Amino acid sequence: MRAWSAPEVPVLPVVGPPVQLHDTATGRLRTSSPAGAARLYVCGITPYDATHMGHAATYVAFDLLNRAWRSAGHPVTYVQNVTDVDDPLLERADKVKIDWVELAERETELFRQDMHALRVLPPDHLVGAVESIPWAVAYIERLQAAGSIYQVESDLYFSVSADSTFGSVSGLDRAQMTPLFAERGGDPDRAGKKDPLDCVVWRGERPGEPSWDSPFGRGRPGWHIECTAISQEHLGVDFDVQGGGSDLVFPHHEMCASHAHVASGERFAQGYAHAGMVAYDGEKMSKSRGNLVFVSQLRNSDVDPMALRLVLLRHHYRSDWEWTDAALWDAVDTIQRWRKALSLGAGAPSAPVVEGVLAALAHDLDAPTAVDVVEQWVAATLGTGGLADTSDQRAGHAVHQLIDAALGLSL
Numbered sequence: 294m295r296a297w298s299a300p301e302v303p304v305l306p307v308v309g310p311p312v313q314l315h316d317t318a319t320g321r322l323r324t325s326s327p328a329g330a331a332r333l334y335v336c337g338i339t340p341y342d343a344t345h346m347g348h349a350a351t352y353v354a355f356d357l358l359n360r361a362w363r364s365a366g367h368p369v370t371y372v373q374n375v376t377d378v379d380d381p382l383l384e385r386a387d388k389v390k391i392d393w394v395e396l397a398e399r400e401t402e403l404f405r406q407d408m409h410a411l412r413v414l415p416p417d418h419l420v421g422a423v424e425s426i427p428w429a430v431a432y433i434e435r436l437q438a439a440g441s442i443y444q445v446e447s448d449l450y451f452s453v454s455a456d457s458t459f460g461s462v463s464g465l466d467r468a469q470m471t472p473l474f475a476e477r478g479g480d481p482d483r484a485g486k487k488d489p490l491d492c493v494v495w496r497g498e499r500p501g502e503p504s505w506d507s508p509f510g511r512g513r514p515g516w517h518i519e520c521t522a523i524s525q526e527h528l529g530v531d532f533d534v535q536g537g538g539s540d541l542v543f544p545h546h547e548m549c550a551s552h553a554h555v556a557s558g559e560r561f562a563q564g565y566a567h568a569g570m571v572a573y574d575g576e577k578m579s580k581s582r583g584n585l586v587f588v589s590q591l592r593n594s595d596v597d598p599m600a601l602r603l604v605l606l607r608h609h610y611r612s613d614w615e616w617t618d619a620a621l622w623d624a625v626d627t628i629q630r631w632r633k634a635l636s637l638g639a640g641a642p643s644a645p646v647v648e649g650v651l652a653a654l655a656h657d658l659d660a661p662t663a664v665d666v667v668e669q670w671v672a673a674t675l676g677t678g679g680l681a682d683t684s685d686q687r688a689g690h691a692v693h694q695l696i697d698a699a700l701g702l703s704l
């Protein structure tokens with residue numbers, strides 16, 4: 294499907310350092326050294342409701358990775374899915390009496406607008422679950438050939454015991470896995486399964502639900518196989534980074550890695566990166582709690598999307614944090630101060646800012662430190678009305694280009 298249009302990214306006069314990123318599977322920082330293009334897959338939305346700040350935080354986090362790689366001189370191939378058929382979407386469509394295709398298209402379009410407003414670089418391939426069904430079917434056939442698929446009534450399950458490396462992404466033991474599996478869409482108690490943790494890869498047709506033809510009968514793919522198939526189609530095995538929110542570590546990313554390992558004998562991804570959860574009113578932002586702050590709502594109330602983005606940048610992507618209105622209004626004021634400093638033209642020396650921001654981002658996407666570096670430059674520049682250092686007449690221009698390219702803030 295169509296992605297959103299790409300914002301212009303200024304070309305910086307310097308090359309950034311190699312990018313180090315925390316890997317969930319090993320718990321350590323890993324330096325990316327892509328031979329050609331860096332290959333990134335980030336799990337996308339299920340389009341049944343508008344983009345909330347939790348989503349925005351995740352996509353801005355991986356946008357920073359995309360930008361850090363580009364600053365370091367690597368082209369990037371970025372793939373993202375849209376789960377445009379799944380239980381929550383069908384349930385919502387049924388509840389609000391709207392066609393599920395229409396609901397998915399409407400919410401996907403709103404997501405594109407939100408991402409565009411936040412200046413998130415679009416994926417090279419934005420792929421819907423529906424359009425990728427042939428790839429999912431072919432992938433299930435590979436898993437069948439590897440002897441890892443069995444049937445329960447009209448559904449097909451993937452046997453986690455087929456993968457000797459199962460558990461290596463999350464590092465969890467079975468006692469930790471089982472409740473998470475149940476909580477996050479799994480069915481550990483279903484009769485007929487060989488192992489409670491086995492996941493569905495093909496869901497046989499149910500009355501009133503959309504379904505597609507396959508060699509396994511009519512039905513639709515499971516969520517995990519959707520991301521495995523799409524990522525493998527566009528990126529192949531052993532791609533650089535599989536990303537998403539931290540609630541995807543298990544079972545979602547664990548299952549994708551297992552599918553790929555069983556089908557190919559190869560490693561799914563070199564590293565796994567996860568963004569923290571955003572809370573509001575003391576609890577994780579989630580549909581079931583009803584405590585969502587929507588990007589589109591704030592945009593419609595004339596909040597500058599760059600202020601929204603700055604709030605996100607002020608939190609390290611791996612931390613869990615709480616959205617507050619005070620933080621938003623503070624970011625609105627900060628953006629005004631930054632604009633004023635940039636408009637002076639001359640200012641405090643820009644070279645240390647360029648170096649500091651690129652170094653911070655290359656070190657596990659440390660956006661809060663990068664923002665601090667810019668703040669210091671703004672304070673120094675405003676403190677002297679731009680006359681501090683006449684040797685840097687074009688400091689404003691250089692910092693403007695830097696924060697646009699590296700932080701995605703166009704001011």
Ligand code: ZN
Pocket residue numbers: 335336337374520545
């Ligand atoms: Zn996914």
